[in-house]
Amino acid sequence: xxxxxxxxxxxxxxxxxxxxxxxxxFQYDTNYVEEHPTDFITFSMPVSIVPFREKRLFPFxxxxxxxxxxxxxxSKNWKINRNDRMGLLLACCQNCIGAVSVIPILExxxx
Numbered sequence: 001x002x003x004x005x006x007x008x009x010x011x012x013x014x015x016x017x018x019x020x021x022x023x024x025x026f027q028y029d030t031n032y033v034e035e036h037p038t039d040f041i042t043f044s045m046p047v048s049i050v051p052f053r054e055k056r057l058f059p060f061x062x063x064x065x066x067x068x069x070x071x072x073x074x075s076k077n078w079k080i081n082r083n084d085r086m087g088l089l090l091a092c093c094q095n096c097i098g099a100v101s102v103i104p105i106l107e108x109x110x111x
Contacts, residue, residue, distance in 0.1 A: 002086050003105040008032075008041050016061065016102070018086040024058060027051040041100055057085045064093045064102065 002018045006026070013036075014028040026045060033049055040046045042060040052058065065088045066074055074080070080087045093102040 001107070002090065003107075004090055005103040005105060006041065007101040007103065008036070008039060009099050011036060011039075013039075013041055013100075015105070016058075016089075018057075022055070024054045024056065024086075025051050026058060057089070061085075061089055061093075061102070064096050064100065065089055066092055 001020050004016045006013045006016050011032055012029050013032050014026055017025045017027075019025065028047055028049065030049065032039075033047055037047050042058075044060065045052050045058065056062075062085060065071070065085060071082060071088070074088060074092050075082050078087075078091045080091055082088070089102055090104040093100075094104075095101065
């Protein structure tokens with residue numbers, strides 16, 4: 001299971017999880033829901049206490065991943081398969097252009 005903290009500006013917006021079953025779950029942080037009820041990260045994922053679930057990486061997060069020659073460089077340098085979308089998101093999207101940042105959560109075995 002791989003996970004990441006998703007920040008909107010300086011606030012923790014929620015947690016993105018890739019489950020061992022290959023499902024993707026985004027859950028807004030409860031503090032974020034209370035303090036920023038109208039500051040959604042994308043129109044397709046309005047602020048809610050109900051988690052969002054998908055069989056594929058959410059299109060919004062997919063759109064943060066580099067494309068073209070930049071994807072080639074990232075894939076080669078970090079030795080990440082181009083089809084490992086969560087791996088590329090975790091490796092490439094910590095300092096995205098815009099308000100959203102993706103910070104990997106290291107599990108005990110990763111440290």
